[in-house]
Amino acid sequence: MTKTAVSTTINGDAAEFLCETGETLLDVLRDRLDLTGSKEGCGTGDCGACSVMLDGRLVCSCLVLGVEAQGRAVETIEGMAEGETLHPLQQKFLEHAALQCGVCTPGFLVAAKALLEVNDDPSESQVRYWLAGNLCRCTGYDKIVRAVLDTAKDMRSARA
């Protein structure tokens, strides 16, 4: 099968890859670009473990074709920390022990970051609704929600 050449931007850097039309963006990230931070949980858009930003919008990369990334900007979990410095959300997830096995964590972090970008003072209920598309079978969600609320609080006071 002939492959399609795709030029895109990933975490701010230009990237090019060849893929078959049936491959998802998640397949491409993991298998062709070695960006294995995004996880495949369900592959049908239910669990959110593959969450990425596509042109500034939170999406499941398992529900995007790789060829659709042509000319667009993709942000993944690999772009979240700056070198050795963790993003505040990553730091808070550690402090609150908001993870156990870690498979859902990249998706939660990408989704939570997207929330705080549009709302720096979310209520607990807003956090829970926003993250309803991210499933975790270990933590029971409480620690995750608290970590997100705590990060939002810190980010607000840092700005004040």
Add this chain to the structure above:
Amino acid sequence: MRYEAPATAKAAAKLLLGAKGSAKILAGGTDLLVQLRSGMKPPGLVVDIKHIAAMSGIKKERGGFRIGAAVPSAVMGENKGLGKAWPGVVEATGLIGSTQIQGRATMAGNLCNASPAADSVPALAAAGAVARIAGPGKRRDIPAEKIATGPGKTSLKKGELVESIFLPKRPPRSGDAYLRFIPRTEMDIAAASAGVNLTLDRKGVCTAARVALGAVGPRVILSAKAAKALIGTRLEDSALEGFAAACSAAATPIDDKRGTKEFKTHVAGVLARRAAVIAYERAGGKP
């Protein structure tokens, strides 16, 4: 599987018409990619409509709103004017899936996927929404409720695709609402649903109404009889009782894992009644 991303609706229609095997339209992909994954034979051609300018925005037109077929739900939810004019339609579309799904899923896709339980469809039918169909010939406009003909089936001919959905200008003192019942609290498929759109006169008497039921038949049910039960009333308790009974009588659900026939029949009436009260209050009626 060939992938094409044409720049015009004409070009998309030409591609679809010329396809040798099966062809699928890709908007948000939240149904198509799941179907591909669940073992559907891959189509020979996928036509991505997100590069078509006429399908990619929300425009005001003759006092109403024209929503492009490639506009994701999240963008609808962020449009304050649209939310103010048609809150029921925007809320119905906003109920579909998670934040991630909202970033991709489109109302036109929801319509053309032709699921009997599609959340936006009863709201669109109640709203009197009109779908604009592009194809090899001239564009044509048809009522949104005429798109789906049964589960997974549409009235669109080969080479045709929905270009946009038009929500008309509403008279003063109008309101709409959509409610659904799901077994969980979030992110589930409707067991029964109802969309109500009504207009009041200065005294708060209902002068026009459209009522649509979802998930209680192979396609959306637009009930003129139920609407009649509201017209001429101020939605007093007795009127609402008759209205709920008319909605239950119009429902033709099946038994499945989401509920029994009896349950869905009853709940369709309950939801319609509650939606009617919300629509009434949105129209400025006093409870």
